[in-house]
Amino acid sequence: MTTxxxxxxxxxxxxxxxxxxxxxxxxxxxxxILLVLAGVAVFxxxxxxPAVTAPAGDIxxxxxxxxxxxxxxxxxxLAAVIALVxxxxxxxxxxxxxxYYAPRRLATAMGYVIDLLAAIPSVVYGFWGIATxxxxxxxxxxxxxxHLGFIPLFAGxxxxxxxxxxxxxxxxxxxxxxxxxxxxxxxxxQAPALHREAALALGATRWEMIKMAVLPYGKSGVIGGAMxxxxxxxxxxxxxxxxxxxxxxxxxNLISSSNPSTIAANIALQFPESTGLDVNTLIASGLALFxxxxxxxxxxxxxxxxRADFSGAN
Amino acid sequence: xxxxxxxxxxxxxRPSGGxxxxxxxxxxxxxxxxxxxxxxxxxxxxxxxxxxxxxxxAYAVVLGTLALYVATRSVEGTRKAFDRLVTCxxxxxxxxxxxxxxxxxxxxxxxxxxxxDGEFFNSSMLGVVGEGxxxxxxxxxxxxxxxxxxxxxxxxxxxxxxxxxxxxxxxLKKAITFLVDVMTGIPSIVAGLFAFALFAxxxxxxxxxxxxxxxALSVLMIPVVVRSSEEVxxxxxxxxxxxxxxxxxxxxxxxxxVVIPTAIAGLATGVTLSVARVIGxxxxxxxxxxxxxxxxxxxxDGRMATLPVFxxxxxxxxxxxxxxxxxxxxxxxxxxIILVMALNVVGRLISHFFAPKTGR
Numbered sequence: 149m150t151t152x153x154x155x156x157x158x159x160x161x162x163x164x165x166x167x168x169x170x171x172x173x174x175x176x177x178x179x180x181i182l183l184v185l186a187g188v189a190v191f192x193x194x195x196x197x198p199a200v201t202a203p204a205g206d207i208x209x210x211x212x213x214x215x216x217x218x219x220x221x222x223x224x225x226l227a228a229v230i231a232l233v234x235x236x237x238x239x240x241x242x243x244x245x246x247x248y249y250a251p252r253r254l255a256t257a258m259g260y261v262i263d264l265l266a267a268i269p270s271v272v273y274g275f276w277g278i279a280t281x282x283x284x285x286x287x288x289x290x291x292x293x294x295h296l297g298f299i300p301l302f303a304g305x306x307x308x309x310x311x312x313x314x315x316x317x318x319x320x321x322x323x324x325x326x327x328x329x330x331x332x333x334x335x336x337x338q339a340p341a342l343h344r345e346a347a348l349a350l351g352a353t354r355w356e357m358i359k360m361a362v363l364p365y366g367k368s369g370v371i372g373g374a375m376x377x378x379x380x381x382x383x384x385x386x387x388x389x390x391x392x393x394x395x396x397x398x399x400x401n402l403i404s405s406s407n408p409s410t411i412a413a414n415i416a417l418q419f420p421e422s423t424g425l426d427v428n429t430l431i432a433s434g435l436a437l438f439x440x441x442x443x444x445x446x447x448x449x450x451x452x453x454x455r456a457d458f459s460g461a462n
Numbered sequence: 463x464x465x466x467x468x469x470x471x472x473x474x475x476r477p478s479g480g481x482x483x484x485x486x487x488x489x490x491x492x493x494x495x496x497x498x499x500x501x502x503x504x505x506x507x508x509x510x511x512x513x514x515x516x517x518x519x520a521y522a523v524v525l526g527t528l529a530l531y532v533a534t535r536s537v538e539g540t541r542k543a544f545d546r547l548v549t550c551x552x553x554x555x556x557x558x559x560x561x562x563x564x565x566x567x568x569x570x571x572x573x574x575x576x577x578x579d580g581e582f583f584n585s586s587m588l589g590v591v592g593e594g595x596x597x598x599x600x601x602x603x604x605x606x607x608x609x610x611x612x613x614x615x616x617x618x619x620x621x622x623x624x625x626x627x628x629x630x631x632x633x634l635k636k637a638i639t640f641l642v643d644v645m646t647g648i649p650s651i652v653a654g655l656f657a658f659a660l661f662a663x664x665x666x667x668x669x670x671x672x673x674x675x676x677x678a679l680s681v682l683m684i685p686v687v688v689r690s691s692e693e694v695x696x697x698x699x700x701x702x703x704x705x706x707x708x709x710x711x712x713x714x715x716x717x718x719x720v721v722i723p724t725a726i727a728g729l730a731t732g733v734t735l736s737v738a739r740v741i742g743x744x745x746x747x748x749x750x751x752x753x754x755x756x757x758x759x760x761x762x763d764g765r766m767a768t769l770p771v772f773x774x775x776x777x778x779x780x781x782x783x784x785x786x787x788x789x790x791x792x793x794x795x796x797x798x799i800i801l802v803m804a805l806n807v808v809g810r811l812i813s814h815f816f817a818p819k820t821g822r
Contacts, residue, residue, distance in 0.1 A: 178621075178630065184681060185645055188652065242559050245552045271773055271795070274774075385744070390774070441648065442644060446644055449644065
């Protein structure tokens with residue numbers, strides 16, 4: 149009896165019908181996401197094309213598509229940059245406060261409260277901006293025109309309603325604050341405990357501990373969060389449409405009543421009454437916005453994800 | 463200024479020799495006292511120069527911080543002083559961020575409560591000029607369109623999340639994760655334009671349908687559902703899946719009977735929060751659904767009214783006399799905030815009470 153039995157075949161995994169259906173439908177859903185994103189680009193290009201090929205005189209303003217979109221892009225970037233400059237330091241400070249300064253038991257609740265800022269609909273921010281924020285800033289604008297008028301940003305004349313680019317930027321800052329602070333909070337709280345404790349054990353004060361162990365670790369997270377906030381600020385629509393008194397033109401004067409509009413706000417204001425080529429022009433401007441935000445978001449995700457690879461937490 | 467020295471607890475005597483470093487410290491109550499003194503001087507200064515709440519608070523905070531910094535610096539040294547300074551700055555930043563939140567809630571409450579009555583919820587704007595009227599049609603429209611959005615987005619989002627967590631491998635998985643992240647950043651107005659462009663190809667320009675709004679909102683909602691479900695599904699411990707496989711359960715049944723029931727609370731929370739995210743979206747609805755004064759409950763036939771768009775038009779095109787429309791706009795904003803907050807609270811409650819006890 150020396151016959152050896154053939155080595156047992158490993159059992160082949162059975163492909164059941166249920167499995168196939170389930171795997172198929174989930175993969176299909178995944179592909180749908182790709183399709184939608186591609187669809188957004190394709191349909192926008194299709195509808196924007198007539199405006200791209202149209203003679204310059206037919207575009208609103210009469211100087212061609214570039215001349216129509218350029219001030220809008222400028223306004224969009226200007227408002228977003230103001231928002232970013234105001235919001236980023238504030239958001240980092242808030243994140244630090246919640247992670248390392250606030251009493252432990254209150255910290256979670258404070259995080260929720262900041263997150264509530266993100267939940268408020270954009271149109272309600274617009275209401276608040278025009279009813280409360282803009283009038284409240286008028287005295288400041290008058291003061292700024294008198295005392296800081298030599299700086300081009302505050303050249304004036306100060307808007308009597310307060311519906312200026314500066315107001316819009318501040319409002320955007322409030323809106324993107326929770327996004328930046330949420331991501332900063334996350335990376336700050338992941339800073340390795342060993343580093344922090346080592347710093348404290350060597351006699352560092354709390355600030356020195358944060359400076360040496362937390363901030364270097366969280367830097368790219370903060371940058372990524374700020375860029376995500378930038379993406380949100382670029383696309384913000386109705387809050388700006390309500391608050392900003394726009395008259396076109398490129399100007400760095402932040403406190404007067406004549407401001408460049410933003411792409412999104414311009415679409416919201418013009419679209420309901422537009423027909424024909426005007427619609428195509430607006431869609432073309434929307435395409436420009438889509439490309440800009442897409443680039444910013446991809447860059448932001450890349451920065452955030454790159455950090456995740458180096459993270460000591462995983 | 464008291465100099466504390468370390469004292470041997472056993473004998474109560476000072477250790478001899480000069481090896482023990484001596485720290486001079488401010489007493490604990492001094493920091494609050496110093497800040498208070500500085501703040502009081504600040505308020506006084508603002509009263510003397512003509513009182514103004516904002517300036518008074520600003521002076522108080524700046525002078526209070528300064529007083530604390532200078533005192534700490536002279537007693538405890540630069541490093542401790544800078545630490546205190548940063549503490550003050552960071553706390554001030556947090557307080558500063560609370561100002562818009564409180565101000566916003568206060569503004570909307572005080573102006574929105576005026577018309578928060580039965581008529582607002584019972585009547586539409588059909589034939590209403592001036593006083594009266596309500597948002598019945600808009601609330602109904604918002605519920606229908608948001609419901610449709612959820613019907614489209616939840617299955618797609620959930621299935622995608624299941625694909626990414628349970629099935630996905632290699633490039634496709636990475637691509638989908640990345641694109642979902644990117645999709646989160648699509649501006650809402652662009653989503654609206656996409657839906658418009660899509661339907662304009664089939665129905666011609668000028669088309670306005672409820673379903674277009676639902677499609678636009680789905681573009682915004684799907685990535686949120688995917689992200690949140692993905693996080694939750696990842697939390698389900700692998701031991702549970704392996705135990706099911708060991709018992710011979712096929713993969714799809716494992717997912718349906720083990721993974722999803724374990725994660726159901728988190729999934730429900732994610733869906734609720736994503737509904738809260740889109741229910742207040744205005745821009746895409748403005749360009750895809752438009753507004754009407756009467757009640758239209760058929761999302762496949764013509765314009766519909768929705769709450770955010772209703773609020774927007776009542777505020778920006780109030781007609782004459784304007785005050786009644788503006789009151790309606792604020793009440794609509796208030797109702798919108800209440801809806802969003804309620805959804806947020808419900809979401810958090812679900813995750814709080816039904817969270818699986820997995821021990822992780």
